[in-house]
Each structure stands twice: as structure tokens, then as C-alpha cells.
Amino acid sequence: MYKYSISILGTGFIGLCSAACFSNKDVKVLASTHNENKAKMINDGKAPFFEANLQEIMEEVKKNNPELLQCLTDPVKAVLETDISMITQGTPMRNDKSIDLSFIESTAREIGEALKIKDKYHLVVVRSTVVPGTTRNLVGKIITEVSGKEPGKDFGLSMQPEFLAEGRSIEDTLHPDRIVIGGIDNKSGDMLQEFYEYFYGDHLQICPILRMNLESAELVKYGNNCLLSTKISYANEFANFAELVPNIDIAQVMKGVGLDYRLNSRFLNAGVGFGGSCFHKDVNAIKAWSKSKGYTSRLLEAVLDINDDQAIHIVDMAEELAGKLAGKKITLLGLAFKPGTDDMREAASIRVVNELLKRNVTDIVGYDPKANETAEVEMGKKIKYAKSITEALKDSECALIITEWDEFKELKPEDFIKHMKTANLVDGRRIYDYGKFIEKLSFRAIGRTALK
Ligand code: UDX
Numbered sequence: 447m448y449k450y451s452i453s454i455l456g457t458g459f460i461g462l463c464s465a466a467c468f469s470n471k472d473v474k475v476l477a478s479t480h481n482e483n484k485a486k487m488i489n490d491g492k493a494p495f496f497e498a499n500l501q502e503i504m505e506e507v508k509k510n511n512p513e514l515l516q517c518l519t520d521p522v523k524a525v526l527e528t529d530i531s532m533i534t535q536g537t538p539m540r541n542d543k544s545i546d547l548s549f550i551e552s553t554a555r556e557i558g559e560a561l562k563i564k565d566k567y568h569l570v571v572v573r574s575t576v577v578p579g580t581t582r583n584l585v586g587k588i589i590t591e592v593s594g595k596e597p598g599k600d601f602g603l604s605m606q607p608e609f610l611a612e613g614r615s616i617e618d619t620l621h622p623d624r625i626v627i628g629g630i631d632n633k634s635g636d637m638l639q640e641f642y643e644y645f646y647g648d649h650l651q652i653c654p655i656l657r658m659n660l661e662s663a664e665l666v667k668y669g670n671n672c673l674l675s676t677k678i679s680y681a682n683e684f685a686n687f688a689e690l691v692p693n694i695d696i697a698q699v700m701k702g703v704g705l706d707y708r709l710n711s712r713f714l715n716a717g718v719g720f721g722g723s724c725f726h727k728d729v730n731a732i733k734a735w736s737k738s739k740g741y742t743s744r745l746l747e748a749v750l751d752i753n754d755d756q757a758i759h760i761v762d763m764a765e766e767l768a769g770k771l772a773g774k775k776i777t778l779l780g781l782a783f784k785p786g787t788d789d790m791r792e793a794a795s796i797r798v799v800n801e802l803l804k805r806n807v808t809d810i811v812g813y814d815p816k817a818n819e820t821a822e823v824e825m826g827k828k829i830k831y832a833k834s835i836t837e838a839l840k841d842s843e844c845a846l847i848i849t850e851w852d853e854f855k856e857l858k859p860e861d862f863i864k865h866m867k868t869a870n871l872v873d874g875r876r877i878y879d880y881g882k883f884i885e886k887l888s889f890r891a892i893g894r895t896a897l898k
Contacts, residue, residue, distance in 0.1 A: 448472060448473065448474040449472070449644065450468075450474065450529065450530070450641055450644065450645075451527065451529050452468060452474070452475055452528055452530045452531070453478060453524035453525050453527070454477045454478065454524075454531075455478050455521050455524065455534060455535065455553045456534035456535035457478075457481075457485075459612065460608045461477065461535075462477065462493070462500065463610065463619045464532065464534065464573070464608075464619055465477045465488075465517075466500055466503040467620055468645065469507045472511075474514055475516070476527055476528055477515070477518070478518045478521040478524040481519075484517070485519050488515070489516060489517050491504050492504065496787075497615050498613055498614070498617075499616040500616055521557070521560075522556055523560075525557050525561070525564070526560050529566070529568065530569045530637070531557055531568065532571045532572075532573050533554070533557075533571070533573060535553050537550060537576055537727075538727065542734070543730040543731075543733075544730070544734035545577050545731040545734070545735065547584060550572070550576060551584060551588060554588035557589050558589040558591065558592025559592055559593070561592075562592060562594060562595070567601065568601045569601070569603075569604065569634060569638065570604070571638060573606055573608050575607065575608075575667050575668070575724070578664045578665050579661060580664060581660045581661075581663075586603050586630065589601065597630050598630050598631045598634070602631070603629070603630040604629045604634045604635060604637075605627075605660045605664055606625065606627050606663065607664070609622065612723075612784070612787050612789060613784075613786040613787055620649075624653055624656060625653060625654075625655045626656050626663050626667075627642075627655060627658070628657075628658050628662060628664065635657050639657070642655065668731070668732040671724055671725055671729065672746060675725045675729050675753070676749050677713040678714075678716075678717075678719070679750075680714070681713075681715060681893075682717070682756050682892075683752055684696060684893070685893030686759070688893045688894065693895065695880065696876070697715075697876055715875075716876065717876065717892055718757060718848055718874035719753040719757060720783075720794075721792040722783045723792070727792075729746050729749060730750070732746070733750075754797060757794055757797035757798045757800075757801050760798060760892070763872045764846055764872050764890075767844060767888045768868065771802065771807045771843075772806040772807055772808075773807075774809065775810075775811065775841055775842045776810050776843065776844050776845075777811050777832075777842040778799070778829070779812075779854050780848040780851055781793060781817045781818070781848065781849065782795075782817035782821075782849050784849065785849055785852070788814075788816040788819070788820045790817055790820045790821050793817075793821075793848075794848055795812065795814075795825075795848045799825055799829055803828060809830075811829060812832065813837070813838035817849075818833075835853065835857070835861075836865055839865035840866075841867045843868045844871070845862060845866065845872070846874055847878075848875070849875065854877060859883050859886035863886070871888070871889050872890050872891070875892070876891055876893065876894070880894050
């Protein structure tokens with residue numbers, strides 16, 4: 447018997463990273479997915495998607511204690527055989543940009559089915575990003591409806607948002623900076639806190655546990671993603687100010703701003719805009735939610751508009767250098783939404799390509815060290831995909847840096863001159879030394895213009 451047994455319903459980034467880390471620390475985990483292939487892979491100790499260090503942890507568990515991490519295709523069984531259930535399903539964006547809670551809903555039903563036949567107290571924890579009210583009014587109510595059991599009496603209900611960033615999910619799971627626990631009552635929160643006191647041990651000396659109600663906990667997650675997105679759009683707005691007169695460098699400006707003890711410099715890098723699976727989805731979700739309650743967010747509207755406009759702006763910069771782009775070969779260096787991943791969700795490259803197509807540019811070639819294949823799934827034949835930087839630059843009349851991969855940072859002005867037909871370069875991520883590049887190339891960079 448293990449001290450803690452947890453079912454994890456949903457095997458995406460949050461679910462599987464938690465499952466792997468928990469099971470590696472003597473917690474009995476029953477993960478659950480309806481995808482049989484995925485379940486088989488997990489049971490074979492193989493990560494079904496790439497995330498730094500996930501595979502290694504899964505292998506360790508498989509080698510040392512395989513019964514600790516099992517994946518079922520039967521969520522009801524997973525709930526019945528554990529004491530705590532975590533809902534880690536995706537909450538995608540609907541076509542109207544509001545949140546799609548259908549996976550949360552069906553999982554709540556499955557938990558309800560299990561609790562109908564379970565006598566023991568069970569704790570249900572929502573870990574997915576959900577708009578305020580969802581845990582109490584959707585998850586809690588559905589479980590009660592299906593099981594006939596009462597929250598706060600027969601089962602506990604908690605909400606614990608996660609703050610994982612892709613590429614850092616394992617590190618963020620093992621060493622969070624805070625743990626937010628919302629509870630329908632003290633008992634629900636206490637039970638989850640007790641588990642984390644066991645799991646994190648000494649780490650809690652530098653990681654506060656914040657206790658609050660369900661709705662506040664739900665809003666914390668949006669508070670984070672909206673503020674981080676706002677910081678980026680704020681830096682991009684200032685980058686646009688910086689370009690109004692010669693010789694301002696946005697990177698130096700934001701460094702100066704970020705050193706204020708009340709702020710910090712993180713997420714103040716101006717560029718071609720944010721992407722990824724969370725920022726757009728979550729900013730849009732909370733914006734749509736607040737509108738449905740009668741309040742229209744002007745701030746978040748601006749955050750999204752500024753972000754979209756950066757893609758148009760970078761194409762304008764390219765036209766300033768190269769003239770009308772239609773009929774010319776244009777190169778995009780970097781396609782993924784950030785370095786270190788092949789994830790193309792909401793990537794800035796997609797918006798840039800769409801803008802180029804609008805301007806009748808048809809000869810676009812992209813190169814990404816990791817994301818060529820996923821980019822092809824996303825953008826198909828809208829662009830061509832090069833196998834190397836050299837191939838991407840060959841005969842090109844303008845190159846745009848879209849993702850700040852290390853291998854692009856190593857390029858010198860001579861590399862662009864050597865391979866391109868005309869060496870026009872737009873640095874959309876501020877990776878190059880402005881002085882050195884402007885000397886040798888026809889060059890523009892976000893948030894920086896030359897001294898005239
Ligand atoms: C983000 C949050 O960081 C994480 O806490 C949350 O749980 C999920 O969403 P992620 O989407 O993995 O994580 O990536 P992140 O590293 O935050 O970057 C998001 C986007 O912002 C990237 O496209 C990145 O290029 C962009 N970005 C980031 C900037 O444009 N400027 C910056 O200063 C920082």
C-alpha cells in the first residue's frame with residue numbers, strides 16, 4: 447500500500463508530467479486516457495510527446511517501480527482505485543474564441559460514475575485552466591448529478607492551477623515557485639496541501655502554498671497568463687515608440703524598466719509576438735468570459751491587437767528594405783512558437799506567412815531546426831520547407847528572424863551576403879548586434895533604428 451494514490455485524468459503536458467514526477471516519488475499513479483496507443487506507450491515507459499526530461503523520468507519509474515505508473519483507458523476504474531483524482535484535460539479555444547469545456551464536462555461525468563459506487567471520501571482536483579465558476583458550477587454539479595453525492599461531504603473539491611511552460615514542464619512541476627490551492631471547504635484544501643507537503647518536502651521553504659476559494663484560484667491562472675502576455679505586448683508597444691525616432695534601443699530600454707525593484711525584466715523582450723498553446727487561448731477565454739458577464743476588457747483586446755500587428759509590422763519592415771515583396775523569394779528563419787520545441791500552435795510564423803500571402807508573396811521558404819514537419823502539418827503548401835539555413839537563404843531577397851534558435855544567433859552578416867540574392871535582413875527577435883549588422887547589411891530590427 448502506498449501513502450498516496452492519485453488518478454490523473456488526461457495525459458497531456460500537465461497530466462503526464464505530474465504523473466511521471468509523482469510516481470517517481472513513491473506515489474501510486476493511475477493515469478487515464480481514451481487513446482489506446484497513448485496508454486500503451488505510457489505503459490511501455492515511452493513519452494507520447496517530447497518534453498525535456500520526461501522520457502528519462504518515465505524510464506526511471508519503469509525500471510525501478512513500474513507498478514507506480516500505469517495508464518488505463520478506463521477512467522472510472524482509475525478513480526475507484528485511488529483516493530485523489532486530478533482533472534488535467536485540455537480546455538481549447540472554440541471558434542468564437544471562448545473556452546471549450548467539453549473535455550472537463552465528460553471527465554466530471556466519468557468521476558460521477560465512479561463516485562456513485564464508491565463509499566469512501568474522494569478528493570477531486572481541477573488542474574486544467576478553467577474560467578471562474580467552472581469547478582463549483584460545472585464539475586461539482588455534474589459529479590453530484592451523476593453520483594448523487596454531495597461536495598464538501600461525500601467528496602472534496604479543489605482547484606489547483608498549474609503554471610508549466612513548455613520545455614520546462616518537468617522543472618516547473620518539481621520546483622514550482624508557489625502552489626495555489628482553492629478549496630470548496632477546508633477539508634478539500636487540507637487534503638491536497640498534505641499531499642504536497644509530502645511531495646515537495648523542503649522545497650516548500652521557498653515555495654509558499656496559497657490557500658483560497660475555488661473561484662479565486664481559477665482566476666489566478668488567467669491573471670498570470672494575461673499579465674505575461676501584457677508584458678510582451680507592452681514591450682512591443684514601446685518597441686514601436688522606439689522606432690519613431692533614430693537611435694533608441696528597445697532592449698536597453700526594457701532592461702532599464704525591468705530593473706525597477708517593483709518589476710522584473712522577464713517577458714519584456716520585444717519581437718514578432720507571442721504564440722503557444724496558452725497565451726492566446728487563455729487571454730481570449732477570460733476576455734470572452736468577462737464579456738458574457740457584461741464587462742468588456744479593453745486592456746486584453748489591446749494586448750491581442752498589438753500582438754497580431756507585430757506580424758504585419760515585421761512584413762512592413764521587410765518591404766522597407768526590399769521594396770514590394772510580391773514576386774520575390776522570402777525566407778523565414780524559425781517557425782516554432784519559441785525555441786526548443788516543434789510546437790506550432792499560434793506561432794508568429796503563421797501570422798507572418800498569412801500577411802505575406804495577403805501581399806501576394808508566393809515564394810516563401812521556411813526553415814526551423816525542429817518544427818519543419820509540424821509547420822507543414824499546420825501550413826501545408828503555403829510555404830516551402832528548407833532542410834538547412836543555407837538552403838533557406840539561397841537566392842532569397844529578404845530573410846526574417848521569427849524564432850530565436852541558437853543556430854541563428856551564430857550567423858554573421860557574411861553568411862547572409864554569401865547565400866542570398868540580396869542580403870536584406872529583418873531581426874524579429876533582436877538576436878543580432880545592431881551596430882555590426884547595420885554596417886554590413888541592409889538591416890532592420892524590432893525596436894531599433896539607426897542614428898541618422
Ligand atoms: C506559457 C506560460 O509561461 C506558462 O506559465 C503557462 O502555463 C503556459 O503558457 P509557454 O506557452 O510554454 O508558457 O511559453 P513561454 O515561454 O511563456 O512563451 C510564450 C510566447 O511568448 C513565445 O512565443 C515567446 O516567444 C513569447 N515571448 C516570451 C516574447 O515574445 N517575449 C518575451 O519576453 C517572452
